[in-house]
Amino acid sequence: MSDETQELGITESKEHSPGEWYAEVVQKAGLADYAPMGGFIVTRPRGYALWEGLQNHLDGWFKQTGVQNAYFPMLIPESYLEAEKDIVEGFDPEVAWVTHGGHEELEERLAVRPTSESIITPFMSQWIRSHRDLPMRLNQWCSVIRWEATDTKPFFRTKEFLWQEGHTAHRDREGAWDETMTRLDQYERLYEDVLAIDVLTGRKPDHDKFPGADTTTSVEALMPDGKSVQGGTSHYLGTGFAEAYDVTYADEDEEEQLAHTTSWGTSWRALGALIMSHSDDQGLVLPPAIAPEQVVIVPIWQEDTREEVLEYCEGLQSDLEATGLSVNLDDRDERNPGFKFNEWELKGIPLRIEVGPNEVDDEEVTMVHRPDGENVVADRADLVSAVEDALDTVHAKLFAASEERLEEGVREAHGRADILGTIGQHGGYVKTGWCGEESCETEIKDQIAAEIVAVPMEDDEEHETPVHDTCGVCGEESVTTAYFAKSY
Amino acid sequence: MSDETQELGITESKEHSPGEWYAEVVQKAGLADYAPMGGFIVTRPRGYALWEGLQNHLDGWFKQTGVQNAYFPMLIPESYLEAEKDIVEGFDPEVAWVTHGGHEELEERLAVRPTSESIITPFMSQWIRSHRDLPMRLNQWCSVIRWEATDTKPFFRTKEFLWQEGHTAHRDREGAWDETMTRLDQYERLYEDVLAIDVLTGRKPDHDKFPGADTTTSVEALMPDGKSVQGGTSHYLGTGFAEAYDVTYADEDEEEQLAHTTSWGTSWRALGALIMSHSDDQGLVLPPAIAPEQVVIVPIWQEDTREEVLEYCEGLQSDLEATGLSVNLDDRDERNPGFKFNEWELKGIPLRIEVGPNEVDDEEVTMVHRPDGENVVADRADLVSAVEDALDTVHAKLFAASEERLEEGVREAHGRADILGTIGQHGGYVKTGWCGEESCETEIKDQIAAEIVAVPMEDDEEHETPVHDTCGVCGEESVTTAYFAKSY
Ligand SMILES: [Zn+2]
């Protein structure tokens, strides 16, 4: 069995070799494998279950707030992409092209969608006639391809990735801006309440907006290695796309008006952030809200106690499942309890219940929290509330650690040397005054590969005045606070 | 308003111009639109909601019976497709090829998946080591492309379509055959219990099996125009794929054994069958189990009764929604009741509740069944059970009509002239003795474009002996009964 134990366990260190550690956790926890073509992965059942968990939460919130799902073709004619020059300039170098159907060469080549504005917006234009058709809120869950030539990192950098893309049209700026914020808030809620990750919200500098957008907003999550993950983006597109694709409506006075549009998306990168945030050298750690199995029950028996222990465990399982929890009773005969503990720690089940003859005699259960191994004993009679409390505690522990990381991870700096030194030494976010010129970002980027990942929202009262009167890089007058960070 | 009414209503006749009628229902009920590239459609929210309904049912059944969802790359290297020559011979002429990524030509071209055996089976080979890893049951919900040059018919004939494909591996023939039948049964259940369509189940003649399969089974649904729809297929693949891709396992004695595999799939073609089966010259008709809205409440008010009628309607809605029903209260001021009746008939809501001042005074509700316009009055106090009964009745009416169509649609014939004449006159299925030679099918196919869509299962006791001693086409000894039909 030692061979198998070896093979099962994580051998890399999260602290000392985070890249190798991440790849090992993804593979050994059964989340994904590398596909034969560079840049592609195979999402295994335990990985796909995480995606389904994310979908269930987000899709429910979308539907509660007026979004309808739809499905548009995965292939988009080149001429459609070109209709919006801002977009094609953004995506052209990253497009995978279908040139042949069967044995025939196509007259016009087709892009595998890198994003679907260019096919969805023309249809919205057809479907919207009157103010009564607005707001129109469409979303699709699909996969997209962006042909970037970089090292594959499952869920973080892959040529094909799963995501959702929302596309909406509204009567005016206010409606579209509210929509942009509603989706950003839902992404924040996904990270905080489901993934147990604290996030920073803000907007992108103008030079880093989605091509054609008026405002690009995002949630940013700080990883343990000090880098930021852009965890979801919500774009207020203004009337630019509406103009390019003729999305107009007749208002109450039968006057033709341009619609204001938005788009917003989040991808399986959220799973990458999830894995990287909480997991450790024993393997995956999952918060209960997204864990496919929230509880594993491991019986500890001898030949003569097997029957009573197992019966007791089955009672626990059925009481817990009756409340809607997903519970795995690991009653395999061919594995000992130590092996099972390791396996389910590796696979990230948030709470383990251990049951031996003592628990049966004392009418108790022993619960072990995955993140820190804390042991809690509860009366059998209080099982359901004790487990619910324990799961809440596991979530709270994970979120608290993430919150603390983010709080400590934002540091003020001013002056080139201070900014570079602070990022170099600590990673995380450096908060500084900024003049608004891209060249000041470029200076930092060229030296330490950190960029401005967020500036405060325009209506953010807390950040009404910049943190410094002058730009942290060039010393000119600052117009806003900027958050510099290295990012994924 | 007459312009709008005109535009809203179905103008084609299901009986006299079924093709045009179908296209009109799909578009006017808001299910789908034609995409700019021939062969592709845009699935609109009301169409996509049907797909989500189908997914919810089927995915739940799959998970209850041990299936895990996964996701494999949409692009497959040409060499992978070629590894199984039987498959590539089957799909090569229909593959869409990605040849360029960004500005670079790829070294090896990549197929947009036409089906995923060739990428999934090699991974199953890696993941399966011991008999303890079996059965392994994987499924993915995705879109596939088959580059067929035919006229587009939404949900029936499209180059891209949504489907699910299941792929499983088992220790032996028995396990794999049980799996094949489990999925076929679930497809049958989908048609009967969700879509309210009666189906014929059977297997395909050897010359029409999935390439490489041992046995291909299917559910076949008879459309009102007399053509058969292959509504879902479940393949017992034997050990052929396991051999080609080296799917082996160590048995209890550590001996290496070949796995037996299956694959099974159903696509949005099921939605095409749904639309075509039940809908009429007023538009879409949906059974309650898949309708996104099961009930529409239409208030009928005058200025002075508006408030009391609306309040009564809101009470109905909240009582019904509390039981989990999806209810649309159409309280639009700008439309009159007649317009609303037409609109919701067009869109297929199974049950309409009409509420005027009389209903309020008498504490009653008037319910109208979508399929036949039958009116039923119930006491307000019995609302929930009355609505549930009405929905069950609507399902039963739809299924009974489909069942009757299928019963009447199977006719016995013997001899070329009899077979051709019967299909020519009535459509439907012609049941005849068959010698097992493809040439006898070809003779019929060449003359009337009907083929053998099903032969009875080998273990079908009812069909143990062929319906005729001799082949209905050539007169040689028959080995089985065959069902000839024209098909979609
Ligand atoms: Zn500056």
Ligand SMILES: [Zn+2]
């Ligand atoms: Zn014959």
